[in-house]
Amino acid sequence: MNYQTLLLEKKENVTIVKINRPDKLNALNAVTLDELKQVFISLRNDESVSVIILTGSGEKAFVAGADISEINKLDMISAKAFAEKGQEIFYSIENMNKPVIAAVNGFALGGGCELALSCHIRLASDNAKFGQPEVNLGIIPGYGGTQRLTRLINSGRSAEYIFTGDMIDANEALRIGLVNRIYPQQELLDKTIELAKKISSKGQQAIRLTLKAINMVDQVSDTEGQKYEASLFAICCGTEDFKEGTSAFLEKRKPNFKNR
Numbered sequence: 001m002n003y004q005t006l007l008l009e010k011k012e013n014v015t016i017v018k019i020n021r022p023d024k025l026n027a028l029n030a031v032t033l034d035e036l037k038q039v040f041i042s043l044r045n046d047e048s049v050s051v052i053i054l055t056g057s058g059e060k061a062f063v064a065g066a067d068i069s070e071i072n073k074l075d076m077i078s079a080k081a082f083a084e085k086g087q088e089i090f091y092s093i094e095n096m097n098k099p100v101i102a103a104v105n106g107f108a109l110g111g112g113c114e115l116a117l118s119c120h121i122r123l124a125s126d127n128a129k130f131g132q133p134e135v136n137l138g139i140i141p142g143y144g145g146t147q148r149l150t151r152l153i154n155s156g157r158s159a160e161y162i163f164t165g166d167m168i169d170a171n172e173a174l175r176i177g178l179v180n181r182i183y184p185q186q187e188l189l190d191k192t193i194e195l196a197k198k199i200s201s202k203g204q205q206a207i208r209l210t211l212k213a214i215n216m217v218d219q220v221s222d223t224e225g226q227k228y229e230a231s232l233f234a235i236c237c238g239t240e241d242f243k244e245g246t247s248a249f250l251e252k253r254k255p256n257f258k259n260r
């Protein structure tokens, strides 16, 4: 399928989804959101894809937010639908059946920060800048930022950044746990592909069940989460990957996972 605002590239079992509106710093308009929804539906069902990388075109921005020319036209009724639509798509990314890594290659502001937050892992270039500057537009984050940022970096920090709209540079993002690693801009994509390939070399049944378990953390109590983990652990032990992984260890050889 051809997309107007996305570029897709495949490297073995890794698919790179690049948001491609560099003249607008990859701002998310309605078309981009619809295409993101579509691409994640099709990647969910594509068995040849193990890991997805999400990044932005150019060297300046990952995504500089929702498209302000569209926000400007919202009224109270359309605004609710606007926020709910973005939230639903970002929720589907968070609950994807395979890992999604954000390669944050510049500004990740507003909806761009929220998009990165909905990914499972964030790596950043040294020029990356995160932030929730909605307050400067007289609004609050609407694509999950108040919730995900607060859970990730704690409520005091999240409140300060959302109240002030201040940007968070790459070093600060690393310090507060917003990103896992920082790389020079030119190395970011290669390093992200390296990580994605490492993950894709593991048994994908275990990776998918790990995602389910991790995503349960915010939904249920610790006791319920541990019960769920035990059930997923039991499912793992019914897979061919489990037989192969444990046998390979005992036979002192590399496992050859079939993802079954």
Ligand code: COA
Residues within 6 Å of the ligand: 023, 024, 025, 027, 064, 065, 066, 067, 068, 069, 071, 107, 109, 110, 111, 133, 134, 137
């Ligand atoms: N929505 C729509 N257009 C956007 C945009 C957004 N969120 N962010 C950037 N753009 C557009 C600019 O309007 C400009 O378009 P133009 O060339 O047609 O005028 C182009 O992208 C380049 O942006 P510009 O502002 O000229 O770049 P800059 O380097 O001077 O500043 C930013 C970069 C990111 C600091 C600045 O673009 C900005 O503050 N963007 C808005 C961030 C924001 O508030 N996001 C949250 C939205 S909810």
